[in-house]
Amino acid sequence: MTRFSARTETAPAPRAETEPALAGLWRVVVLNDPVNLMSYVVLVFRKVFGFDEPTARRHMLEVHEQGRSVVWSGLREKAEAYVFTLQQWHLTAILEPDETR
Amino acid sequence: MKRVEVKLALPVVAPLLDLIKRTIDDLHGQLAAPQSLRDLDEELGAAWKGELLNDQNGDCQRFLALFDREFFASGMVAFDDNNAESVLRACAAIRLRLRDRELRGLSDEALEGAGVDLDKLGEAGQKGYMGYVFLATLQELIIQHLDAAILEG
Numbered sequence: 001m002t003r004f005s006a007r008t009e010t011a012p013a014p015r016a017e018t019e020p021a022l023a024g025l026w027r028v029v030v031l032n033d034p035v036n037l038m039s040y041v042v043l044v045f046r047k048v049f050g051f052d053e054p055t056a057r058r059h060m061l062e063v064h065e066q067g068r069s070v071v072w073s074g075l076r077e078k079a080e081a082y083v084f085t086l087q088q089w090h091l092t093a094i095l096e097p098d099e100t101r
Numbered sequence: 102m103k104r105v106e107v108k109l110a111l112p113v114v115a116p117l118l119d120l121i122k123r124t125i126d127d128l129h130g131q132l133a134a135p136q137s138l139r140d141l142d143e144e145l146g147a148a149w150k151g152e153l154l155n156d157q158n159g160d161c162q163r164f165l166a167l168f169d170r171e172f173f174a175s176g177m178v179a180f181d182d183n184n185a186e187s188v189l190r191a192c193a194a195i196r197l198r199l200r201d202r203e204l205r206g207l208s209d210e211a212l213e214g215a216g217v218d219l220d221k222l223g224e225a226g227q228k229g230y231m232g233y234v235f236l237a238t239l240q241e242l243i244i245q246h247l248d249a250a251i252l253e254g
Contacts, residue, residue: 033134034209035200036193037237039244043189047252080141084149088156090134090193 025098026079028072032063033092044089045071048082073098104181105246111176117232118168124198124232125161125191132157133194157194164191182254185247192236199236203229 030041038060045056049071062069072082079095086093132153141149167178167188180188203226204212211217212233219227243251 033197034213035197037240037244040189040193040240043244043248043251084153087132087134087136087153089190090157090197092134092137094137 022076024076025073026076026095027070027098028079028082028086029068029070029094029096030059030063030086031092031094032067036091038064041091044086044091048085048089102182103247103250104179105242106177106179107242109172109176109178111173113231114176114235115173117228117235120199120203120228120232121195121236122165124195124202125165127202128157128161128194128198130154133197157190160187160191161194163187164195180243180247182247182250185243186251186254189240189243189251192240196233196236199229199233204233 041060041063042053042056045051045059046053049056051059059069059071072079076095083093083095132150136150136153163184164187167184172178200212206222206226207217207230217230219230222230
């Protein structure tokens with residue numbers, strides 16, 4: 001697994017083979033929590049995804065107001081890496097199949 | 102390297118440190134935020150959780166290192182490129198655990214809107230809430246002064 005934060009520790013190894021059920025596109029979804037500060041969530045989104053401030057703020061508000069925001073979509077392995085990094089920052093992040101494309 | 106030094110009120114912060122240390126001990130074998138990943142096989146899931154725990158523990162140790170002899174002499178703590186990210190994450194982890202353990206009687210709305218009536222909390226709840234607010238204040242300070250260093254780091 002490739003990790004996307006600036007930290008250099010070794011991440012869990014990727015699965016050896018991509019199972020058919022895991023193929024296709026996956027979405028990284030961040031869920032609301034009542035604890036993390038809005039400014040913190042904005043910073044994490046900017047850091048992890050390279051969003052500009054308005055984009056990060058828009059996703060943060062979506063999480064806050066709607067309970068969830070899709071912050072990224074793409075191949076499973078990269079999506080896993082993003083979820084891992086978001087979990088390092090103690091955000092609640094999940095993966096779900098992207099059935100919109 | 103940008104460095105931010107903050108003088109904290111010792112009589113206010115020192116009494117909160119026992120609770121914060123206990124909360125960190127409590128986090129030693131558990132993740133602060135729930136980990137959920139569909140279809141993750143058992144081996145990868147265990148490795149994933151193990152590394153998150155390792156990172157969480159490391160962040161908490163860097164947080165505790167702020168409160169050294171100098172802090173107890175002068176009230177000063179310092180943030181820079183080397184510890185800002187770890188302290189930010191540790192504050193998030195500790196706040197999440199405080200919310201679960203010490204502040205579970207409060208509604209999300211009360212916590213988010215700062216509408217907490219301290220008199221109704223009792224001594225333990227008051228201390229938990231003070232710690233919760235203190236950690237948020239540290240996070241705001243770091244984000245305000247070191248966000249560029251964190252984004253570039």
